[in-house]
Amino acid sequence: MKIYIDGWFLAPPLRGIGNYIKNILLNLNDLDKKIKVEILIPSDNYKFEGCPDHISFKTLSSKNIFFWYNFIIPNFLNKKENSVIYFPSGTSPLFTKLKSKTFSTIHDVSYFQSPFVVPFSYKPRRLLGRIYLMLSFFYLVKNSSVIFTVSNFAKYDILKIVNFFHFRKPNIEVIYNTSTVDIKNIRFKKEKIILCVSGSSAQKNSKLFLKTFREKIVDNLENWTIYLVGLDSNYSEILSCGAKLVVKKYLPSKDLSILYQKAYLFLFPSFYESFGIPLIEALKSNCFVLASNRGATKEICRENAIYFSPVDSNDFSKKILKIVKLYPQKPLINFENFILQNSWKRNAKKILQIIFQNFYL
Template identity: 30%
Template structure:
């Protein structure tokens, strides 16, 4: 019997993928060969543990059918997302990470299938799991608000960390030829285009900001980390139309495509500010990344972001395009404000580490084992 089986299918994705990839080395270092990984072998080949090929898409019937066949006899099964096996499995205990309950908080915006799936699976995850991990006090409160308070003692809050890289000792200066120094100032957005990420309001606010700048001022760009195709296709037609049709967007908004971690460090370290306009989050990893690389943070005034950043960010109302535009202008116009946010953020990010997060996860795992 194996000790621990982990569903690693999301390891190559942003967000949850970062969460899995950062914690996995610590868990394997502690439990060794008794850890079995489910996922694609080419994405997990760096680990010397047993890998069981499993590529069923998440949130599918195929996933549910295969779970029972694939999960080996074990003491503990860990789902790093709420898409748990609904049927009985050959594992004695379960632990699940629920990062947020967006699917319940924005229930009215989902399709019929999404509504049914989210309602059933999140409640089943709470019922069937011996322990639930979540990433902020806000998320714990949201889970209890949208499900049942009887799960209160089963849920533990463990904050995410900020990644440490070998290249972190590299300083982004004009003398360092590793970095391509940008020729113009820019704001930075790091995230996806799900409606709650609120990119549309951020871009509309940016347009107003640009329109109000004097003609002789060099216009700062707006860089979006991600593939352009992902922004102009899909269900968010208003956002797609805005990107395709507005001349300011066409001339001043840059889509970076996929970037390496080293390139992302460069983008953070040279940006005027990270613009983080989300209407809903469980945590928000880019916030910590920006603070680490001395990038001022301009963010929504929603509870989870204020829980993480406290006074290390300049806040705006994510529903007010005018307020977002005003705060973009404030941070653009004041070097003193940017420097103040940089100093506060650089102190704040040090309170979060993946090593500390991993130790707390391991304490739970060992207790369950």
């Protein structure tokens, strides 16, 4: 039995889905010797070190995502027998029925949500990407033996779309995301740092973050530093409240891990998330967490976070100031929460077991 894994989103520098794929691969340690895993990548620079010996990379040169999924992958797989293809990003071919048994992860269905729930960009490239993800959803629901997803919130949303279009109900398995942060290795003291790990899409709601700190918060936050990571540019400024704002496009995982450990307060203003790995990383790093009350945040954080409306900058600013005034008091975090105890090794093992069990059905 051979398992092929789509590696298009392993493009460096790794971000959300790329990190998800890499963490699964690095923890596929307990494979039966009869099972081989090959990662299909469009370029040699997608390779990374640390994978178990039974995992290899296969380069199928391509520079275009549409050709990758609709020509390169199908042409390669349809020459193979007794194989599995796993699409871990929710992106897939659109037209070709594959000979390989198909498994997939659908992380969320934000692309089906109305702009009143999830604001979206009208830039042509983003609109085309949104349409492609919708069509991939239809393909994967129809062709996947099992669909993995990352929360019960995400599963419920998938089933709402399935029921709306009167599709056959797919086999959906919830496997919660996790984090590489090790609670035992926290070694930095908390400083006057507020952290937000976000993105440039409207869904991430970075506009509320910036508006709140530039217009709503007038209290003295001198000596505080506010980091916003994940936007499209790098810059810094001194805000009217006295705090220093530092905006970063990207931080290497090692630097980001240190920042989590030093941060006193973590902010998560997203309109819609099916999970939110940064929430877990912040909680494991012993941060106060102030999170949007939409999406899966309450399922993930439970009693370990304070919640606010992502459309109300007044609510957001009041709760930020309330937490900041507690410094240096520590948050009360229930580390017995199952999601905080979860691991990528456990997730990788469960995904592999489910693929193996369903391969012969």
